[in-house]
Amino acid sequence: MTIKKITDNTVEQTCDACGHVRSCSLDELTVGVVNEGRINAGVIPFPCCDNCGSVEYVIPSKEDTVDHPSTGSFGHRHAILVDILHERLVERGRVARGIEPAKLKKRKRTKEEIDRWFKDGLELAPLSDESHKGEDAETRPQQ
Numbered sequence: 266m267t268i269k270k271i272t273d274n275t276v277e278q279t280c281d282a283c284g285h286v287r288s289c290s291l292d293e294l295t296v297g298v299v300n301e302g303r304i305n306a307g308v309i310p311f312p313c314c315d316n317c318g319s320v321e322y323v324i325p326s327k328e329d330t331v332d333h334p335s336t337g338s339f340g341h342r343h344a345i346l347v348d349i350l351h352e353r354l355v356e357r358g359r360v361a362r363g364i365e366p367a368k369l370k371k372r373k374r375t376k377e378e379i380d381r382w383f384k385d386g387l388e389l390a391p392l393s394d395e396s397h398k399g400e401d402a403e404t405r406p407q408q
């Protein structure tokens with residue numbers, strides 16, 4: 266699942282399964298999943314896709330996550346958006362029952378970092394060539 270854009274009250278996402286784009290209110294989302302008494306505080310589930318029914322979620326960075334290997338790439342900037350979304354949901358108290366917000370140790374993005382990559386707003390440009398996975402030139406044998 267890909268987050269395209271975050272506004273004050275909504276998040277715009279693209280369904281990976283069918284490509285459907287929709288907007289969710291932040292009030293529809295919670296941090297964490299409680300399933301048969303087990304708590305997984307490390308994910309943010311989204312309501313199922315209203316087009317194909319897929320259930321998707323995003324995973325915020327851990328507090329000690331090292332920077333994405335390719336800063337400025339789609340993956341790096343998407344990780345920042347997910348972390349911003351996580352912080353906003355926690356600020357609003359949108360946390361699943363049974364989870365203590367104070368114990369959610371996730372990576373905080375600094376204003377400088379956000380301003381650097383999102384100076385025109387919290388929005389990701391469409392996927393470009395850099396989205397290819399595992400095709401880095403460094404992995405090819407050198408002659």
Ligand SMILES: [Zn+2]
Nearest residue numbers: 280283314317
């Ligand atoms: Zn879908």
